[in-house]
Amino acid sequence: MKTNFDFMMPSVNFFGPGVIEKIGQRAKMLNMQKVLIVTDSFLKQMENGPVKQTEASLRAAGVSYAIFDQVEPNPKIRNVKAGAALYKAENCDSIITVGGGSAHDCGKGIGIVLTNGEDVTKLAGIETLDKPLPPLMAVNTTAGTASEITRHAVLTNEETHLKFVVVSWRNVPLVSFNDPLLMLDVPTKLTAATGMDALCHCVESYVSENSNPITDAQAIQGMKLIGQYLRRAVANGHDLEARTNMAYASLLAGMAFNNADLGYVHAMAHQLGGQYDAPHGVCCAVLMPTVERWNMIASPERFADIAVFLGENVNGLSKMAAAERGIAALERISADVGIPANIKSIGANPADFKVMAENALKDGNAFSNPRKGSKADIISLFEAAYNA
Template sequence: MKTNFDFMMPSVNFFGPGVIEKIGERATMLNMHKVMLVTDSFLRNLENGPVKQTEASLKAAGVDYVIFDGVEPNPKIRNVKAGVAQYQAEHCDGLITVGGGSAHDCGKGIGIVLTNGADVTKLAGIETLTEPLPPLMAVNTTAGTASEITRHAVLTNEETHLKFVVVSWRNVPLVSFNDPLLMLDVPQKLTAATGMDALCHCVESYVSENRNPITDAQAEQGIKLIGQYLRRAVANGHDLEARTNMAYASLLAGMAFNNADLGYVHAMAHQLGGQYDAPHGVCCAVLMPTVERWNMIASPERFANIAVMLGETIDGLSKMAAAEKGIAALERISEDVGIPANIKSIGADPKDFDLMATNALKDGNAFSNPRKGTHKDIVALFEAAYKG
């Protein structure tokens, strides 16, 4: 655990039902005169959805805007290029991302290219950015990725099928909005996938080599909330109490991993998502029990604590037996919300595991994993997750 550390998050975070109404006011305070909304075509056309509500708030504040709706799941370099071209053609002076992780990551990518260079792939890594992004605000619509508050921009090179991450404090949005009313109509599968991504953020942060007392507190509370409310949010998307608490948990998880970093689950999930264009949260959820069971010997007391946070009783058990109950609890919540049992079900092919393992060990998330593995170890973890 680190005792000397910095702590990053947006300077202003609005949370709670109805906070989306404050977007126009904040855009004005940031001297935004013509902003580009970065979103996808589904959200753009959703009647009274988050994009329409964002537009209404901007109109009320007298802020001009254009809409870029070319965001794809696992946003691609082509999406970033298209967004940059529209931003420049329309002479915009700020960005507002509206959606889940894909919209936020794409918006960050657009901002990166606008101020730091046209080839975003050359900026992959940690603190490679030398210039600030254009003013950026993020309106979040899912409880999971927390990209609306983090320094990570995860993009996919569509030619190589590889995901890469640009990690920089300059990527952190200036203002974030988490309004659970925007999340009421999120489909069950997306609710489950993003919720499990948030749980993975908490777990990986909690066992990360770079954890600190602040991130521990955030991860612990996040795990407890997700254990209580994710199943309810999946079962009934209009359960406002469940949606609100999942939004809170996602925010806590984002603050935790933005500062404590992650581990092999995310490093490997990026390879699955890039190679097969699979949903990120599902990739993380399927890999998490396998990877964390392998990690267990590095920090069994932490996994025992996770068991307790998820409602398990560990009285009288050995440290390792208690830790195993933590892993079993992760498996159970994943199964309950409908996550597939193995990576084979999302299209994984063993012939790709060698290359995927090589790239996973290069991923920026790999370096804070609590147990250090070899290429052979990572291949074996992919194989184990393939069998389920």
């Protein structure tokens, strides 16, 4: 655990039912003259959906806008380039992302290429950005990635099938909005995948080498809320109490990992997502039990804590037995919400594991993992997750 640390998050985060109405007001306060709304075609077409509500709020405030609706899952470099071209063609001066992690990451990518250079692949890494992005706000519609508040922009090179991350304090949106009412119609599978991503953020933050007392508090509360409410949100998407608490948990998880960093689960999940265009939350959820069981010996006390946070009774158990119960709790919640049991089910091919392991160890998330592994170790973890 670190004793000297900095702490990053948006200067303002609006949370709660109905806060989307504040978008136009805040855009005007930031002197946004013409906004590029970055979203996907599905959200754009939703009647009275989050994009329509964003448009209405901007119009009421007298703020002009254009819409880029070509965001794909696991946003690609081509999406970023197309969005940047539209930004220039429409003479925009600011960006509002509307959606989940894909929209937010794409919007950050657009901002990065507009101000820091067109070849975004050369900017992969930590604190590589010299210039600020255009003013950026983020409207969140899923409880999972927390990209609306983080410094991470996760993009996919469609030519190499590799995901890469640009990590910079300059990527943190100026304002974020978490309105649970926007999440009521999120499909069951997406609810499960994003919820498990949030749980993984909490777990990896809590066991990270870079954790600190503030991130611990956030990760702990996030785990408790997810353990209590994720199943409910999956069972009934219109359970507003469950949706609100999952949105809260996701926000806490984002604050935690934005500052404590993550680990091998995310480093390896980025390879799965990039290689097979698989949903990020599913990749994390399938890998998490295997990777964290391997991590246990680095910090059995922390994994025993995780068992308690997820509602397990560990009275009378040794630290390792209690830690194992924490891993079992992760497996159980994943199964309960319908996550596949192994990476074979999402199309993984063992022939790719060598290259994927090499790239996972280069991923920015790998360096804060509590246990240090070799390429052979990561290959073995991919194999174990394949055969689970």
